[in-house]
Amino acid sequence: MTAIGLGVLSLLFLACQAPIESKTVIKFWAMGAEGEHVQKLMPEFHRRYPDIEVKVQGIPWTAAHEKLLTAYAGNSLPDMCQLGNTWIPEFHLLEALENLDPWIAHSNVIKSENYFSGIWETNLIDSAAFGIPWYVDTRLLFYRKDILQQAGYDHAPATWEEWYDVSKRIKQLAAGQEKYAILLPTNEWVPFVLTGLQAGSALLKDGDRYGDFSGVEFMNAFEFLMGFYREKLAPVGVTQVTNIYQGLTEGFFAMYLTGPWNIGEFKKRLPAEMQDNWMTAPMPSPTADKPG
Numbered sequence: 001m002t003a004i005g006l007g008v009l010s011l012l013f014l015a016c017q018a019p020i021e022s023k024t025v026i027k028f029w030a031m032g033a034e035g036e037h038v039q040k041l042m043p044e045f046h047r048r049y050p051d052i053e054v055k056v057q058g059i060p061w062t063a064a065h066e067k068l069l070t071a072y073a074g075n076s077l078p079d080m081c082q083l084g085n086t087w088i089p090e091f092h093l094l095e096a097l098e099n100l101d102p103w104i105a106h107s108n109v110i111k112s113e114n115y116f117s118g119i120w121e122t123n124l125i126d127s128a129a130f131g132i133p134w135y136v137d138t139r140l141l142f143y144r145k146d147i148l149q150q151a152g153y154d155h156a157p158a159t160w161e162e163w164y165d166v167s168k169r170i171k172q173l174a175a176g177q178e179k180y181a182i183l184l185p186t187n188e189w190v191p192f193v194l195t196g197l198q199a200g201s202a203l204l205k206d207g208d209r210y211g212d213f214s215g216v217e218f219m220n221a222f223e224f225l226m227g228f229y230r231e232k233l234a235p236v237g238v239t240q241v242t243n244i245y246q247g248l249t250e251g252f253f254a255m256y257l258t259g260p261w262n263i264g265e266f267k268k269r270l271p272a273e274m275q276d277n278w279m280t281a282p283m284p285s286p287t288a289d290k291p292g
Contacts, residue, residue, distance in 0.1 A: 026054045029068075029081035032061045033261055034134075036146030072096050085122040088130055097130040103130060106163065137259045139194055140280045142266065145175070147254040155240055160224060163284040165232040170254050182255040184225060184234040191257050200284050221286075226243035245269040256285065 030038045042054055057078070059067055065087065071077045072094060083091065089095050104110050109134030112120050115133050123131035143156055151169035152163075167181035174180075185190050196203060196213075199221040205212035212218060226235040234253075241247045244256060249270055266278060 010151075021083055022051065024052045025133060026080060027050065027078040028054055028056050029059050029064075029078045030056055030258060031059050031064045033081045033265060035059065041076060050055055056239060058271075082134070083131060085131065088123060089125065093126050100129045102131065104132075126264055137261065139190060139257050141282060141283055142248070142256045142258055142262065142278060142280050144248065144251065144277055145279050146255040146277045147251060156279070156283045157245060158282075159288050160284055160286050164224075164227065164233075167228060167255075168231070171231075171233050179251060180235050180253045181233045182257075183244065183247065183253040184228055184257070185236045185241075186229075194257070194283065195225055196282070198290070249274050 025138075028038070029035075029061055036057065038056050039058070041055060045054060061246055065083075067081075068077070068081070068087075068091070072091075077096060088097065104112075110132055116136070117135045119136045120129075123129055123133065141156055146152075147170060148156070149164060150173055151166055153166045153169075157163040157166050170181040171179075193203065198217040199217045200220065201212065201218035203218070204210065205215065208217070213222075229236050235241060241252065245266065246260075247253055247254065248266075261279075262278065267275065270278065
């Protein structure tokens with residue numbers, strides 16, 4: 001079984017395939033927009049290291065998990081890939097990841113002290129490293145400035161109370177049309193975990209051995225988000241929005257929680273007339289005295 005390894009949107013260098021015609025060939029799977037940018041780095045990399053050939057295959061994040069599992073079952077995993085850090089325990093359990101400690105020990109570049117301890121530790125299992133952090137990011141509120149202004153808000157919602165209030169106002173603007181205030185995809189766990197953390201949930205209990213998703217703090221956040229679905233402020237069906245850029249442009253929804261990688265995508269995919277109508281802001285907080 002070819003080992004793979006990568007931490008949280010992370011990059012890792014490990015055992016390469018056998019040399020072919022004096023060149024070492026590395027198969028690298030890169031997910032999402034990162035795959036496009038990695039391709040741009042390859043000409044310079046190959047110039048510096050002519051004896052190494054990196055074959056990059058871009059894979060959508062939405063298909064990445066299934067494709068990796070299929071490759072594992074078919075004994076056709078790549079030499080290296082991106083891997084969300086929440087997937088590391090799963091692939092470690094499958095014995096699909098290589099222990100990187102021996103490689104790190106001989107590296108002049110990769111040093112644990114060069115990384116934030118929090119993100120480094122997400123790649124450790126029993127003190128051994130199974131991934132190297134590539135980058136970290138945070139979630140932001142992307143929103144349509146013009147629609148919020150029509151709803152009476154000249155600023156992004158700063159608190160959960162404002163978030164709920166502006167959402168109700170946006171829904172009223174739809175005047176019966178099938179439009180929503182915010183997109184909270186029901187097949188994404190991120191909004192629930194983020195608001196749970198904001199509410200003070202530790203997420204784990206009993207010595208960090210079990211999930212604490214029934215705790216008071218997490219349930220408060222969960223019920224808050226569920227209100228958006230119950231009051232039809234957010235669509236429930238996962239197929240109602242197949243293209244987030246088109247959905248935002250058409251006003252099908254006015255707010256969306258996503259990461260900073262989408263700043264470039266919004267600039268590229270939204271039409272020119274829409275470029276002055278969207279903005280980002282920190283996530284709304286449970287109360288005004290807490291940061292987003």
